[in-house]
Amino acid sequence: MAAARKTKGKTNGKKQKYSEADWQTRVNLAACYRLVALNGMTDLDATHISARSPENPEHIFLNPFGMLFHEITASSLVKLDLDGNIVEQNEYGLNPAGVVIHTAVMRGRPDLNSVVHTHTRAGMGVAAQKDGLLPLTQTSLRFYGKLSYHEYEGIAEPGEEDRLVEHLGTNSAMILRNHGLLACGRSVAEAWLMIHELEHACQAQVDAQAGGNGNLHLVPKEICESTAQQYIRFTGNKIPGERAWPAHLRTLDRVDSSYKT
Numbered sequence: 265m266a267a268a269r270k271t272k273g274k275t276n277g278k279k280q281k282y283s284e285a286d287w288q289t290r291v292n293l294a295a296c297y298r299l300v301a302l303n304g305m306t307d308l309d310a311t312h313i314s315a316r317s318p319e320n321p322e323h324i325f326l327n328p329f330g331m332l333f334h335e336i337t338a339s340s341l342v343k344l345d346l347d348g349n350i351v352e353q354n355e356y357g358l359n360p361a362g363v364v365i366h367t368a369v370m371r372g373r374p375d376l377n378s379v380v381h382t383h384t385r386a387g388m389g390v391a392a393q394k395d396g397l398l399p400l401t402q403t404s405l406r407f408y409g410k411l412s413y414h415e416y417e418g419i420a421e422p423g424e425e426d427r428l429v430e431h432l433g434t435n436s437a438m439i440l441r442n443h444g445l446l447a448c449g450r451s452v453a454e455a456w457l458m459i460h461e462l463e464h465a466c467q468a469q470v471d472a473q474a475g476g477n478g479n480l481h482l483v484p485k486e487i488c489e490s491t492a493q494q495y496i497r498f499t500g501n502k503i504p505g506e507r508a509w510p511a512h513l514r515t516l517d518r519v520d521s522s523y524k525t
């Protein structure tokens with residue numbers, strides 16, 4: 265135990281630049297990029313995941329544009345302010361659409377500290393459907409009555425921020441119509457769980473629609489409502505995703521621990 269503490273407290277040249285709290289957030293965010301890659305949820309370098317700096321809530325971290333998700337490390341993440349200005353110079357720039365989406369949500373929702381955006385096949389498939397996510401599976405019911413929709417306006421550019429925030433409202437997950445998925449959390453762990461569950465629900469929907477002649481069995485409305493309440497009741501005051509987060513980090517450590525450098 266003493267040895268573990270000593271190792272944890274050891275600093276290297278890169279880590280000394282950051283506070284302990286910021287460094288931990290960077291490590292968790294880099295881990296989330298690796299998990300998205302490991303789970304086949306990337307679109308090359310075209311999507312983005314952010315986390316808010318615990319040091320300064322006006323600062324967030326985003327991926328260096330041009331690095332693939334499986335390459336991202338804690339120290340390679342780019343720090344920017346909520347106006348989209350890079351705070352620490354980096355050899356890589358930022359994806360302009362990512363800046364629009366993430367600064368909008370982080371500015372509009374100070375209760376959220378992490379945002380994940382994906383362009384997966386299943387996510388885009390459901391995002392292209394008029395009725396959006398259907399109450400077909402238990403997993404989909406986590407989002408029952410709590411899923412927002414944002415109309416497609418083209419590749420995100422400055423000017424779209426207010427509508428993104430307005431459409432997200434008080435929810436933590438949103439389907440970007442004809443585009444992809446967005447999931448948020450109070451922590452990186454929660455944002456990862458939410459995007460994983462939303463992705464899983466979309467995959468199941470697309471799978472169900474691909475078989476059985478499209479004759480789908482929807483969960484009755486009253487069961488949808490009571491199951492959504494069960495999700496709230498069973499979670500209690502815990503932040504979803506936190507319990508299994510150390511296990512996700514252990515998985516990454518077995519695969520490639522360079523995310524935490």
Ligand SMILES: [Zn+2]
Pocket residue numbers: 310311381382383443444
């Ligand atoms: Zn996108």
